[in-house]
Amino acid sequence: xxxxxxxxxxxxxxxxxxxxxxxxxxxxxxxxxxxxxxxxxxxxxxxxxxxxxxxxxxxxxxxxxxxxxxxxxxxxxxxxxxxxxxxxxxxxxxxxxxxxxxxxxxxxxxxxxxxx
Amino acid sequence: xxxxxxxxxxxxxxxxxxxxxxxxxxxxxxxxxxxxxxxxxxxxxxxxxxxxxxxxxxxxxxxxxxxxxxxxxxxxxxxxxxxxxxxxxxxxxxxxxxxxxxxxxxxxxxxx
Numbered sequence: 001x002x003x004x005x006x007x008x009x010x011x012x013x014x015x016x017x018x019x020x021x022x023x024x025x026x027x028x029x030x031x032x033x034x035x036x037x038x039x040x041x042x043x044x045x046x047x048x049x050x051x052x053x054x055x056x057x058x059x060x061x062x063x064x065x066x067x068x069x070x071x072x073x074x075x076x077x078x079x080x081x082x083x084x085x086x087x088x089x090x091x092x093x094x095x096x097x098x099x100x101x102x103x104x105x106x107x108x109x110x111x112x113x114x115x116x
Numbered sequence: 117x118x119x120x121x122x123x124x125x126x127x128x129x130x131x132x133x134x135x136x137x138x139x140x141x142x143x144x145x146x147x148x149x150x151x152x153x154x155x156x157x158x159x160x161x162x163x164x165x166x167x168x169x170x171x172x173x174x175x176x177x178x179x180x181x182x183x184x185x186x187x188x189x190x191x192x193x194x195x196x197x198x199x200x201x202x203x204x205x206x207x208x209x210x211x212x213x214x215x216x217x218x219x220x221x222x223x224x225x226x227x228x
Contacts, residue, residue, distance in 0.1 A: 004159060043218040044205070103148060105216065107160040
């Protein structure tokens, strides 16, 4: 199946700093990428949807100035958590949808962010 | 807010046991129901995409059924093996353009 990588797999940063997470589709072109967040014992919650070359669409309650998403190519999307705070500590995971199949979304392995 | 529920939350079985768990979703509008298998430190792996009422899908020892009229899907694992230990997620899609709404998952542990 299609492979999506995510980097880094975990990161610890200090409060007030920014962190960038990369999501890459390795063997297919992804016109659409999705960013999810998961808090402990909760389900994956969609944060935003990004289409290549367009501005991301954010879900209600997600601050677009805090979670900057860039989808500059068909194989790469980035999520930057700006001025991170301890409450941003969470598990962030991306998924990508190919240009042909609408049904399937392929997930990366996720990034564990801890803000101290 | 769409309500997608999975039960049980966690499950411990012995190697060789067969098991099943449930995903319930709104029955009003339906486009697709996805099942994923998620092992720790790995990417969620797509198991099935189910789109038609009465669908039954099978992959090896794992199978799934779908009832869109009553809003539930069952995932069955026959003769569980330790390598089946994972969290099984279902995700509901209401229309072709809508987001996936995930359940909280069922964490399966198969003891040797």
